[in-house]
Amino acid sequence: MTLVSAILPTYNRASYLDGAIETVLAQTHEDCEVVVVDDGSTDGTRERLAAYADDDRVRVRHNEENRGISASMNRAAEVADGEFVCVLNDDDRWHETKVEKQLARFERASERCGVVYTGGVVRQGDSVVKVYDPERRGDIYPDVIARFGLHPHSSHMLRAECFDLGGFDPDFPRGVDWDHCIRLAREYEFEYVDERLVERIFHTDNISQQPTHGVEVNRLIWEKYREEIARYPDVERRLREKQCRARARVALSRGERRRAIGFARRALGYEYSAESAFIVVFAVLGQRALGTARKARDFAMNWRASADE
Structure with missing residues (x-):
């Protein structure tokens, strides 16, 4: 065996x-x-x-x-x-x-x-x-x-x-x-x-689960694989989108609404993602809307997992 x-x-x-x-x-x-x-x-x-x-x-x-x-x-x-x-x-x-x-x-x-x-x-x-x-x-x-x-x-x-x-x-x-x-x-x-x-x-x-985890990991990957990234423009574009989106997420979690909108808009400029669009919306509407959305997400996630069991 x-x-x-x-x-x-x-x-x-x-x-x-x-x-x-x-x-x-x-x-x-x-x-x-x-x-x-x-x-x-x-x-x-x-x-x-x-x-x-x-x-x-x-x-x-x-x-x-x-x-x-x-x-x-x-x-x-x-x-x-x-x-x-x-x-x-x-x-x-x-x-x-x-x-x-x-x-x-x-x-x-x-x-x-x-x-x-x-x-x-x-x-x-x-x-x-x-x-x-x-x-x-x-x-x-x-x-x-x-x-x-x-x-x-x-x-x-x-x-x-x-x-x-x-x-x-x-x-x-x-x-x-x-x-x-x-x-x-x-x-x-x-x-x-x-x-x-x-x-x-x-x-x-x-x-x-640490707020800056995504930002730090993206930075480490960028620094180590800089030469390879430069050979693949599509990879570079997507990494830049991901980094901006991660920074927008951190800013939103800290209540820095203007910075969150700025990073999310930059992310959308590289590539559309629903998360970046939602960040812009929630940054405008405030923390109460964000909290409601998170509760709805958690409920849907738990329902989906239970339904698949």
Whole structure:
């Protein structure tokens, strides 16, 4: 049976960690291991991990100091023995058939396929606040430079050989998933299982929930891939639109209505998006309209997820 390794970096999230480990051990595909790298936690994570000392399916490494998510994931990948490697965040959970279904998809895919991912949901308490349905497959380069669109990262299963191209970039404190997939897409095709097999837990510590997350990630991608972006005018245009839209979103969240309108209009000048148009409207109407729209969005999202179950 094919060995599959889950690489699991963690830092000061002892209360989430057990659930992540157990979601690997509960897979219907029985030959799975989980490689946990504790990135210098100070909250009792060591004690939680000690409970798995006698389970040879759980392999643990400790960083003596905090080195960041990329370094921790790279260390885990180096330790992993699986023919396939799965990414797993400590606050994410897998459906029990995820690994089995991804392996079956790899069997039907071309030899150039390096990554199979799935859909997923983001859950806040009893409500689903975001849904990810996969839609991109095959050769996605250079389009992937302009748009990641491969969420959630904890759904990704990679051939172990993919790491011969290099691991996760330590210079990326965020956006490591997008950066890594850009490099993979140069050499490999992507495929997906068209099911929501990953659940993300929404909480205030999620890096991706920070207001400036999108702005910072776009900046990092622009700086690293500047030469490649220059070769593809359509990619450059779409990246500029995305950056302006991200800045408009931040300005709107801060109540800076004039700046929000300015950035949204610039974004619309590069490419139309409903979000940019809505930002202009909500910036004019004010925070009350924005709050009402968010409630309507959350209700619709939860209804959609419930209807599909």
